[in-house]
Amino acid sequence: MRPAERPEPGQVEPTRPGDTGTWRRLNTVAPSGQGAERSAAAERVHRFTDNLSLRSRLTLIYGMLFFAAGSVLVLVNYLIVTVLLNALLAEESAAELAAQSYLIEEVLTHVTRFSLLALFLVGLLAVALGYAVAGRALSPLQKITRIARRLSERSLHERIALSGPDDEIRELADTFDGMLERLDRAFDGQRRFVANASHELRTPLAINRTLLEVALSSPEVSADLKSVGQTLLETNARHERLIDGLLFLARSDRELEARTRVDLGEVAETVLSQLAGDLSESGLQLRLDLRPALVEGDPVLLERLVGNLVENALKYNVAEGEITVRSGMYEGRPAVQVENSGKVIPAYEIEGLFEPFRRGSGDRVGSGRSAGLGLSIVRSVVRAHEGVVTAWPRAGGGLVVTVCLLGPPGETAERR
Numbered sequence: 057m058r059p060a061e062r063p064e065p066g067q068v069e070p071t072r073p074g075d076t077g078t079w080r081r082l083n084t085v086a087p088s089g090q091g092a093e094r095s096a097a098a099e100r101v102h103r104f105t106d107n108l109s110l111r112s113r114l115t116l117i118y119g120m121l122f123f124a125a126g127s128v129l130v131l132v133n134y135l136i137v138t139v140l141l142n143a144l145l146a147e148e149s150a151a152e153l154a155a156q157s158y159l160i161e162e163v164l165t166h167v168t169r170f171s172l173l174a175l176f177l178v179g180l181l182a183v184a185l186g187y188a189v190a191g192r193a194l195s196p197l198q199k200i201t202r203i204a205r206r207l208s209e210r211s212l213h214e215r216i217a218l219s220g221p222d223d224e225i226r227e228l229a230d231t232f233d234g235m236l237e238r239l240d241r242a243f244d245g246q247r248r249f250v251a252n253a254s255h256e257l258r259t260p261l262a263i264n265r266t267l268l269e270v271a272l273s274s275p276e277v278s279a280d281l282k283s284v285g286q287t288l289l290e291t292n293a294r295h296e297r298l299i300d301g302l303l304f305l306a307r308s309d310r311e312l313e314a315r316t317r318v319d320l321g322e323v324a325e326t327v328l329s330q331l332a333g334d335l336s337e338s339g340l341q342l343r344l345d346l347r348p349a350l351v352e353g354d355p356v357l358l359e360r361l362v363g364n365l366v367e368n369a370l371k372y373n374v375a376e377g378e379i380t381v382r383s384g385m386y387e388g389r390p391a392v393q394v395e396n397s398g399k400v401i402p403a404y405e406i407e408g409l410f411e412p413f414r415r416g417s418g419d420r421v422g423s424g425r426s427a428g429l430g431l432s433i434v435r436s437v438v439r440a441h442e443g444v445v446t447a448w449p450r451a452g453g454g455l456v457v458t459v460c461l462l463g464p465p466g467e468t469a470e471r472r
Contacts, residue, residue, distance in 0.1 A: 067403075067451040071380045071395055076343045079386050080395055080456045082448050110197075111190045118186030119179065126175040130168070137167050196225045200232060212240035250303060257299045265292050298429075317464060318358055320349035320392045321383040327363045328381065331370065338370060340377050347384030349391060351461045353441045361437040362392055364430040365457055369396030372455065391460040398454040406447050406455075410435045434459070 068080045108116075141160050196218055203216050215236060218229035271277065272285045324346050328335070335342055351358070369379045377397035386393065401409075412432045431447075434457070438445040443461035450456050 068395075068448045068456045069451055070397070070454070071343060071378075076345045076380060076382070079382060079384075079391075079393060080448070080450075080458070111187065111194055114190040114194075115183060115187045118190070119183040122182045122186075123175070123179050126179060130171045130175055133171055134164065134168055138164060196220065196229065200229055204232075207236070212236055212243060253299075253303065257303075258296070261292055261296050261299070265289065265296075268292065314354065315352040316355060318351055318353055318355050320351060320358065320362070320390055320461075321346040323355070323358050323362050324366075324381055324383050324392060327359060327366055330363070331366055334370060335379075338373070339375070340370070340373055340379050343378065343380040345380075345382045345384070347382075349383045349385060350464055351390045351441070352464050353461065357437045357440065361434050361459065362394075364434050365392070365394040365459070368430045368457075369394050369455075372396060372398045374398055374453070377454075386458065386460055389460045390463050391458060393456065393458045395450065395456045396454050397450070397452070400453040401449045401455060403449055406449065409447065409455075410445075431457075 068082060071078070071080065141163065199218065200216055203214060207214060215233045216229045217233070218226055220226055268285050268289050272282055272289075277285070324344075328342075328344070366379070366381065373379070373396050379397075380393075380395040382391075382393040382395075384391065410431045412429055435445055438459055438461070441461050443459060445457065445459045447455055447457045
């Protein structure tokens with residue numbers, strides 16, 4: 057086995073012997089010094105401003121405008137009182153005016169003090185009223201948000217149907233309703249297409265396979281014809297896998313119809329038992345650390361997810377390479393992680409691997425059996441389960457793919 061290489065920033069350290077139970081994490085360089093302090097302070101400021109709701113921002117705007125206008129009013133009031141006092145005392149003699157100047161200063165001081173106190177108290181009341189008015193004005197948007205969060209593929213028939221004046225918010229709600237109607241028609245057409253394609257595409261391929269198998273079973277078939285027939289059978293089988301992958305991808309893009317409690321550790325054991333023959337023939341070193349990881353989802357989709365990850369690790373590997381499969385809790389969430397050696401993959405190519413019909417730039421072991429949909433199906437299944445999938449290049453070559461899903465509702469709430 058090759059010696060472990062030092063990971064660079066943006067790469068993941070390979071698993072060392074005896075370290076199978078340690079989850080791989082992305083190697084990053086932490087900033088230090090004054091730059092780190094400035095970036096931390098800027099991050100706190102951005103986090104504070106980003107977490108402010110629209111209602112709070114409108115309230116702050118109302119409050120600042122009120123205090124600005126009130127300050128101008130206090131200044132104008134101060135000038136008016138000053139002008140009036142000077143006008144009243146204009147006919148007095150210089151000696152009397154000098155004697156009453158102290159009284160004028162006291163009056164102006166008290167007027168300013170009480171004006172500022174009144175401005176502060178009325179300003180607090182104005183901020184509270186502004187908060188209430190902003191909430192009242194934004195209540196239609198909150199209704200739109202609630203309905204948008206509740207929507208799914210099977211509830212696109214719901215509409216906002218906002219009543220009230222024909223203003224900008226009403227126009228937004230009507231536009232959203234029109235978009236929902238178009239989406240409902242599109243999803244309905246997609247469901248019909250998947251159902252029809254499942255029959256129309258598989259039937260001719262099944263007929264072709266049967267005819268080829270019957271023809272090749274005849275003892276009178278020549279060796280050349282058998283060679284051509286075997287090639288056609290392999291091509292037909294690849295088309296069947298391609299169609300199955302496309303249909304599975306279309307199915308996994310839709311929301312789950314039913315959820316059951318599934319242990320990702322048991323799913324990984326099932327997948328590894330199914331691929332035991334291929335793994336033993338490949339000569340790759342297999343490392344396992346399978347621990348319980350309960351999720352709620354579709355068992356068939358989750359088995360396909362783990363199967364695609366392991367098959368991907370098997371095909372994108374090198375001679376005398378290794379595969380590491382982990383399951384358990386990762387950062388407080390049930391997860392499965394598959395790590396494999398292989399060709400060096402640049403970081404900028406990682407995202408493209410999740411696109412349909414995209415493969416790595418290097419040669420693959422057994423790439424002729426692949427349709428280029430493995431990681432695309434993985435990402436679709438993860439999205440259907442409201443999870444997160446990340447992939448990192450491995451130091452020395454290869455890939456580390458981590459899938460984090462949501463745990464059962466009760467257990468998730470307890471962990472929080």
